[in-house]
Amino acid sequence: MSETDNLPSGRSRIHSLEMRGITKRFPGVLASDHVNFDVKAGEVHALLGENGAGKSTLMKILYGLYHPDEGEILINGKPVRISSPTDSINLGIGMIHQHFMLVPTLTVAENVALGLPSSRGLLTDLDVVSKRIVDLADIYGLRLDPSAYVWQLSVGQQQRIEIIKALYRGAALLILDEPTAVLTPQEVDELFVIMRQMTKDGHGLVFISHKLHEVVEICNRVSVLRDGKMIGTRPTSETTKQDLANWMVGREVGFAPDRGNVQRGEIRLKLEDVKCGSDRGTPGLRGVSLDIHAGEILGIAGVSGNGQRELAEAVTGLRKVISGKVTLEGGEITNLQPAEITERLLSYIPEERMKDGMIKDFTVAENLILREHHKPPYSNYGFLNLKNISANADMLIKKFRVKTPSQETMAKNLSGGNIQKIVLAREISRTPRVIIAAQPTRGLDIGATEYVREQLLEQRKLGTAIILISEDLDEIFALSDRIAVLYEGSVMDIVPRASATPQKLGMLMAGVHPENA
Amino acid sequence: MISDLFSVTVLVGILASGIRLSTPYLYAAIGETFGQKSGVLNLGVEGQMLLGSFAAFYVALTTGNLWLGLLTAIIVGALMGLAMAYVTVNLHAQQGISGIGFYLFGLGMSDLLFQKLMGTVETVKGFPEIHIPFLSDIPGIGKIFFSQNILVYLAYLLVPVAWFVLNKTTLGLKIRSVGENPDAADSLGVSVARVRYFTIILGGILSGVAGASMSIALLNVFQQNMTSGLGFIAVALVYFGAWRPIGVLGGALLFSLINSLQLWIQVLSIPIPSDLAVMMPYVVTILVLVATVSRVRAPSALTKPFERGD
Numbered sequence: 127m128s129e130t131d132n133l134p135s136g137r138s139r140i141h142s143l144e145m146r147g148i149t150k151r152f153p154g155v156l157a158s159d160h161v162n163f164d165v166k167a168g169e170v171h172a173l174l175g176e177n178g179a180g181k182s183t184l185m186k187i188l189y190g191l192y193h194p195d196e197g198e199i200l201i202n203g204k205p206v207r208i209s210s211p212t213d214s215i216n217l218g219i220g221m222i223h224q225h226f227m228l229v230p231t232l233t234v235a236e237n238v239a240l241g242l243p244s245s246r247g248l249l250t251d252l253d254v255v256s257k258r259i260v261d262l263a264d265i266y267g268l269r270l271d272p273s274a275y276v277w278q279l280s281v282g283q284q285q286r287i288e289i290i291k292a293l294y295r296g297a298a299l300l301i302l303d304e305p306t307a308v309l310t311p312q313e314v315d316e317l318f319v320i321m322r323q324m325t326k327d328g329h330g331l332v333f334i335s336h337k338l339h340e341v342v343e344i345c346n347r348v349s350v351l352r353d354g355k356m357i358g359t360r361p362t363s364e365t366t367k368q369d370l371a372n373w374m375v376g377r378e379v380g381f382a383p384d385r386g387n388v389q390r391g392e393i394r395l396k397l398e399d400v401k402c403g404s405d406r407g408t409p410g411l412r413g414v415s416l417d418i419h420a421g422e423i424l425g426i427a428g429v430s431g432n433g434q435r436e437l438a439e440a441v442t443g444l445r446k447v448i449s450g451k452v453t454l455e456g457g458e459i460t461n462l463q464p465a466e467i468t469e470r471l472l473s474y475i476p477e478e479r480m481k482d483g484m485i486k487d488f489t490v491a492e493n494l495i496l497r498e499h500h501k502p503p504y505s506n507y508g509f510l511n512l513k514n515i516s517a518n519a520d521m522l523i524k525k526f527r528v529k530t531p532s533q534e535t536m537a538k539n540l541s542g543g544n545i546q547k548i549v550l551a552r553e554i555s556r557t558p559r560v561i562i563a564a565q566p567t568r569g570l571d572i573g574a575t576e577y578v579r580e581q582l583l584e585q586r587k588l589g590t591a592i593i594l595i596s597e598d599l600d601e602i603f604a605l606s607d608r609i610a611v612l613y614e615g616s617v618m619d620i621v622p623r624a625s626a627t628p629q630k631l632g633m634l635m636a637g638v639h640p641e642n643a
Numbered sequence: 644m645i646s647d648l649f650s651v652t653v654l655v656g657i658l659a660s661g662i663r664l665s666t667p668y669l670y671a672a673i674g675e676t677f678g679q680k681s682g683v684l685n686l687g688v689e690g691q692m693l694l695g696s697f698a699a700f701y702v703a704l705t706t707g708n709l710w711l712g713l714l715t716a717i718i719v720g721a722l723m724g725l726a727m728a729y730v731t732v733n734l735h736a737q738q739g740i741s742g743i744g745f746y747l748f749g750l751g752m753s754d755l756l757f758q759k760l761m762g763t764v765e766t767v768k769g770f771p772e773i774h775i776p777f778l779s780d781i782p783g784i785g786k787i788f789f790s791q792n793i794l795v796y797l798a799y800l801l802v803p804v805a806w807f808v809l810n811k812t813t814l815g816l817k818i819r820s821v822g823e824n825p826d827a828a829d830s831l832g833v834s835v836a837r838v839r840y841f842t843i844i845l846g847g848i849l850s851g852v853a854g855a856s857m858s859i860a861l862l863n864v865f866q867q868n869m870t871s872g873l874g875f876i877a878v879a880l881v882y883f884g885a886w887r888p889i890g891v892l893g894g895a896l897l898f899s900l901i902n903s904l905q906l907w908i909q910v911l912s913i914p915i916p917s918d919l920a921v922m923m924p925y926v927v928t929i930l931v932l933v934a935t936v937s938r939v940r941a942p943s944a945l946t947k948p949f950e951r952g953d
Binding site: 212237250 | 811812813814815816817819820823824826827828829830831832833943951
């Protein structure tokens with residue numbers, strides 16, 4: 127009987143893990159600069175930092191995906207060599223990736239069994255694997271059906287597969303890379319229960335997150351990275367959210383942006399019983415009615431895949447509306463061409479900024495005129511006016527503080543935050559009447575997030591009607607005047623911000639009316 | 644007359660040669676299925692077949708040993724696969740384009756070797772029919788299914804074996820996951836490169852056998868471009884069969900039966916223009932693909948080179 131025949135447990139495999147003087151250079155960047163970091167059994171250690179601060183680099187080194195130029199890794203005081211994920215798995219390190227590393231067309235058991243030796247030699251032993259999955263799931267309170275196909279499962283369940291995968295391989299130390307980014311508040315609570323059970327069992331956890339209140343809630347210690355350097359490590363009990371934010375950014379950060387007092391105006395955008403399909407052929411929106419007023423931000427909350435994308439696309443003309451009516455300032459725009467809707471000054475900040483928000487291989491200047499390129503001052507009779515395009519780029523780069531080497535730089539070479547600034551600059555500078563902002567700060571760091579939110583509030587002050595689609599409840603609370611919750615393509619409820627609580631929204635997002643619960 | 648087609652002898656003949664003609668489709672398309680399941684589209688099948696076909700024929704002709712010919716085709720196919728794997732896996736070349744390159748290489752090289760080494764069309768005595776005792780005596784059925792050459796039997800054996808390997812073994816699990824989400828496979832310590840090398844070389848070997856089955860079992864000659872697009876149809880069959888060996892078998896049978904029908908129409912001098920008849924399999928390819936292809940999703944990572952990192 128080998129060790130792996132018993133149910134794996136975190137106990138006794140890794141008492142401590144230490145990374146010493148880790149340095150990693152990429153062309154032109156020092157991604158990790160003599161970083162020290164350590165985790166002990168039974169603790170949750172938070173790793174904080176802005177995008178590009180070096181969190182992922184450090185963790186990829188620990189997991190064997192990157193090789194450090196300098197530095198060493200010690201487990202239980204002994205130096206170890208990690209040159210591939212296989213090495214780190216064998217040493218007892220597991221990683222829950224932010225983008226799940228699952229094969230959707232395979233079952234839970236197949237995903238867990240992948241890459242492992244089978245008790246039946248060349249043949250798969252899925253029955254054995256399934257039984258052990260159920261045993262493991264019982265210990266840690268992870269409910270899962272081993273024979274379910276991954277694509278049928280919710281995001282929360284998929285994350286549990288990732289955790290099971292790591293535990294199944296005997297992981298004593300788990301790296302959780304922004305595990306809560308995609309979860310509902312209830313799912314986050316469930317994850318924290320599981321995490322507490324794991325630390326009790328002797329596992330060490332590394333918790334990467336942007337959400338400071340979660341760090342304060344679940345972690346024992348917190349380390350902050352900035353620009354590839356370790357700024358410091360402290361017990362969580364000795365810090366506050368404000369301290370951590372300032373530490374991360376390196377300056378004072380405003381937490382709750384100033385919303386000011388804005389008088390709500392007339393109805394700008396109206397949806398009446400709008401129905402449309404989804405990419406999977408199932409109903410996308412099942413009769414959605416919404417009013418958005420001038421000077422108002424209407425937050426759309428919900429777990430991803432509940433109709434948010436379809437809503438944005440139905441309004442912007444990118445998706446065919448099957449029935450119902452969309453009106454913009456009194457004029458019907460249902461199923462008009464996107465170009466015609468654009469003409470009526472509806473601006474769109476799409477969810478996938480790299481795919482739908484810009485053209486990666488175009489320059490910054492070109493991306494800035496995508497929406498208006500066909501008319502003066504940017505072109506006359508089909509000829510581009512390069513002088514005006516360049517002047518426009520200079521102006522917007524300055525105004526929106528876009529960090530780019532030049533206006534001739536390819537958009538794909540900029541950071542996520544600066545790419546979003548370009549989209550924002552293009553969409554806002556045309557003085558829109560309505561803005562649809564879909565996940566406008568997803569993946570952005572605190573500094574860029576703060577900036578985007580300020581700009582949206584500024585637009586609200588100017589009287590623009592804004593739909594804010596976001597899976598980030600903090601963001602919904604920080605910006606919205608009213609909050610509509612989408613669940614399976616229907617609006618569960620619309621609540622004024624003042625009377626909304628995360629618990630209430632969380633239940634609505636799960637499809638439960640609080641009154642009926 | 645068209646009514647000539649409906650005599651028992653002719654029908655048995657059509658079905659028997661249909662089964663026989665499906666052999667090269669089966670080998671090539673099953674090999675291609677493995678490649679595509681792991682995320683690699685190999686458009687060079689036709690070229691691999693042509694070189695395998697020539698290699699098998701030439702060695703069989705000069706040594707008189709059919710098995711040695713088959714072995715040579717396997718080696719040639721494996722080498723072509725190895726080259727394809729290096730270009731697509733290590734060099735991250737665009738799969739469609741490099742596949743066309745390998746096709747043109749195989750086409751040109753097989754012709755060059757043919758001109759240099761042989762010059763004129765010759766024939767060999769190919770693999771003989773093996774009459775399975777008792778079963779081959781059943782009227783009709785016996786002739787159709789149980790009086791074929793060894794490569795036909797092996798081709799049909801390959802179908803359940805391929806299904807088993809893909810669905811019931813750890814190797815199959817690796818292949819399927821590498822074709823759907825190579826990042827996931829990589830993160831669990833599965834070597835994406837090794838899996839793809841395996842499937843591409845296996846595909847090359849089976850393409851080589853497919854070529855050999857034409858030159859030393861079915862037609863027993865080699866001539867320039869003798870596969871005439873069959874390798875490309877094999878690629879289409881993988882889509883048609885929705886990446887399942889059994890579906891590939893169905894597709895292979897459909898096309899070979901149409902081919903066989905077309906041959907018999909010519910043999911019986913039925914008054915259908917022969918150009919039209921020859922066109923049939925290709926027209927059917929297009930029609931069937933249009934009708935079926937959107938049904939099933941291709942492996943997600945198909946044609947995408949894998950590179951670790953973001």
